[in-house]
Amino acid sequence: xxxxxxxxxxxxxxxxxxxxxxxxxxxxxxxxxxxxxxxxxxxxxxxxxxxxxxxxxxxxxxxxxxxxxxxxxxxxxxxxxxxxxxxxxxxxxxxxxxxxxxxxxxxxxxxxxxxxxxxxxxxxxxxxxxxxxxxxxxxxxxxxxxxxxxxxxxxxxxxxxxxxxxxxxxxxxxxxxxxxxxxxxxxxxxxxxxxxxxxxxx
Numbered sequence: 001x002x003x004x005x006x007x008x009x010x011x012x013x014x015x016x017x018x019x020x021x022x023x024x025x026x027x028x029x030x031x032x033x034x035x036x037x038x039x040x041x042x043x044x045x046x047x048x049x050x051x052x053x054x055x056x057x058x059x060x061x062x063x064x065x066x067x068x069x070x071x072x073x074x075x076x077x078x079x080x081x082x083x084x085x086x087x088x089x090x091x092x093x094x095x096x097x098x099x100x101x102x103x104x105x106x107x108x109x110x111x112x113x114x115x116x117x118x119x120x121x122x123x124x125x126x127x128x129x130x131x132x133x134x135x136x137x138x139x140x141x142x143x144x145x146x147x148x149x150x151x152x153x154x155x156x157x158x159x160x161x162x163x164x165x166x167x168x169x170x171x172x173x174x175x176x177x178x179x180x181x182x183x184x185x186x187x188x189x190x191x192x193x194x195x196x197x198x199x200x201x202x
Contacts (some may be wrong), residue, residue, distance in 0.1 A: 009089045010129035012063045013082060016071065020078050028134025034083030040074050044088040054099065057185040089129075090138045097123075097148070122149045130158045169194065 017025040025031055044067065049058060071081045123143060129135055130152045140150040152158065172179035178190040 009063065009085075010127055010132065011060065012068050012071070012085060013129065013132065013135075015064065015068050016078055016081050016085070024128075025082055025132065028082075028086065028132040028137075030079045031082035031086045031132075032134045034077070034079035034081070036087050037074065037076055037080055037084045040071065040076065040081075040084050041088055041091075043070065044085070045091060050092060050095070052186075055182075055184055055186040086132075086135050086138060089135060090142050093123075093139060094142050094146075097143075097146070121147075122151050125150060125152050126158050126161050128158075 013031075014024045017023070017030065020030070022030075047066070049056070049062065067085075071085060074081070076084075123139070125136060125139070136150060136152060143150055169179045173192060173194040173196060176192060178192055180187070180191045180193045182188065182190050
């Protein structure tokens with residue numbers, strides 16, 4: 001299994017949908033009815049973050065403060081903005097899969113004899129974006145050529161996965177163990193993140 005969390009990207013989709021008075025774009029139907037804006041798609045794909053080497057990570061502010069405002073500054077219709085951003089998400093996931101395999105010296109893709117086995121993989125999609133049927137459809141279409149099956153797990157896992165992860169991070173913080181790994185974030189070293197507040201009765 002490969003794994004991808006579309007929760008961060010979904011925040012931008014929700015922010016756009018809220019401008020129409022809806023909490024979110026249910027099943028991605030507004031995006032489905034929209035048209036791709038080529039110039040905006042090109043600008044989104046040219047953002048510096050995507051060209052940086054792995055490992056790397058980004059804060060939620062990248063979506064809310066950078067991507068969202070870039071999209072809204074175009075003045076385009078919401079449905080077209082949603083459609084363009086969905087396409088951007090799909091393109092970047094596909095690129096990330098390709099780049100992570102090429103940059104990983106242990107990757108099967110480096111060995112022509114094993115690359116076929118790698119390409120017969122599954123992508124586990126979690127986060128709020130997993131409920132966006134149009135996004136999942138587009139992702140499935142693009143990755144099918146690489147023989148990668150897109151899998152959306154049961155609803156309970158999608159909804160509670162992040163809560164479980166945050167609880168585990170909290171336990172590590174309580175035990176004063178590393179909960180931020182350099183191998184994942186690209187930082188110089190592992191670290192312990194998060195504030196610990198202990199009440200008088202604890």
